[in-house]
Amino acid sequence: MPNPTPSATRVAVVGAGIGGLAAAGALLRAGLRVDVYEQEPRPREAGVGMHLGPNATRILFRLGLEEALRTLAVRPEALEVRTQDGRLLDRRPMGDTWEKEYGAPHLTVLRGDLHALLADRVPSAAVHLGAHLVSCHSADDAVRLRFADGRETSADLLVGADGAHSAVRRTVAGAEHVVLSGASALRGLVPAAQVPGLAPDTMYMWVGREVRLLVVPVDAGRQFTYVALLPATDVPAEEYWTGRGDPALLAAAFDGWHEDVTALVRASGTPGRWTLHDREPLPRWGHGRVTLLGDAAHPMLPHHGQGAGQALEDAVALAHFLDGTPESLRRYEEFRRPHTTRVQLGARGGGSQKVQASAPGGLRQVVEDTSWIHLYDVEAALVESGADA
Template identity: 45%
Template structure:
């Protein structure tokens, strides 16, 4: 396997995790990133135990502990009076049960941590890939400057607008009808949110808001989702304005309105979605992360699944060896498809429940939330080990064979 060459398109969370997993095994890997410099949007990301256990194995335990926050709970509340609807305990309980922590982290901190695992000369910046082609014995990237990169395998980690995905489907991203304003607020402006580090969500008619501390507790990241079926920005992200956002949340609980008022800048994003694929690889091209299965952010799992994909694909390639590329990609697809499709579906469905108008359906939702607050219902999601799933599949095949 170390003799195989791999070209990765995209140095996001998926691409860097995959590069790190392959480098650990001594594989010849290069990452091509269109951005002239590496940075991540000013926002947070929630990392659940299904991803943190894999990041720890890659050697990022100490680094993450130094920059992340371990929230004690996820709390769901009513939009107007802040009534607590559900509290899911995290903290030590989560660590004990799943053997890995739940973290909230600034995206730039996660990105920098992943980058520390990949030699800098392996990450090529200002390297936009315009096309991916393949033949029986090689895969090729045609770059924006006209040059060509040849490798044994190309992995598209190039996000929702993936070029590599065109090998697997001819679909296009669909606007979901939801937009999200994201912002960061210095912790000292919202001390009332930090008495206990928590992920807090407020549900209301047609919109919801989520917030949590990041940067070792120095900042609070928030995302305020707003249903906007007719929003038609040419770009899919734009600089938003606190002046536009604040009136949309008029009448909401003061913990929300004070948080929004405390933000200096916000960005506004149109949330897009794509259908599930029926495979994640073909010939010498595979896709991981949002390129494979973009998901609406309402289960907070897109980055977590990108990390799972990266580790699972690396493991499939290492186990099948350089001559088993086809088998490795088939195995990767088999293992990942049902799990990621389920999370994609649940992420899509969540929005209806989050955004219910007050009434019977909302009361049923709240009653159900109050009676299901433990970690049990997260077992399938947080308890999953993507590396073991690959090894388990091999063991099952051997036993059956």
């Protein structure tokens, strides 16, 4: 990693989640001076397991993380769709098939494991914890930031990577209309040993009339992460990301289902609660010396599993364009916004929502809907577009 010179562009990144750390690492490798400001008092990554599509893993492999990821993560060999009584509706091979088709594997990984790998790429001295941003102002010569504890600082450019509830986005877009999507989720982790009927190299989807359960192996097959999708009326409408769910609600939703499902529910403990809200794509990501990245720029429903993948692509593109000027931020936005808007809108009604017990072929449609996302190579797209750094 090159050492930035004292005169190098100073970039403030707000948010030390996956997107913020990926951006910070990319900008540091480009020779810029970077400070990351995180409101939490200690580094952490909320959530349980996550998908890394081929568009994401090819980026991470190019960063030298292939060996670590292949050790920590799981490359699922198949995705199975089953009815609530366990009948197999469809089975889609993955593993080698997907890796050959897309040029990189689909991996499933604990969010904390990926977060730690990215954190290792950013010097701890560059990460400032307990820094809750309360205001930022883009002037002609700098961006000025003020934090809840009274700290103030300035930078040449500001990247808001502070998630779906972004304080930086509010300075760009103001108040926004957030709509309950009609679905909510309970999620958690279960040791694989407690669900012996499930293969630790297979993803599962159980579909009912109103609820469905997605189960994915993580942690080198030692655990399964699950997401139970329920009607939004079953949980409070407030937009929680890390709330506590009700074990009784989870048990009631899957009462009488196949024994593999009920075994997982019994082993799940207290689930996390996640209400799924939707937003319209932003017409712009920034102004002056400010831009957005990841969920702060394009918060999307999780049905295509692309939250992290799109943030990683953003980080690559941002580092490509950034030359220290506000104009370079606009070039970054112009390159990325059409792509992320298409992904964001495609997640509405996508993914498992297209799979119904009464309508065979839904899984094939899901794969077709997302193939273009998995095939996308952000570095190749930058070259092909003739985008100037």
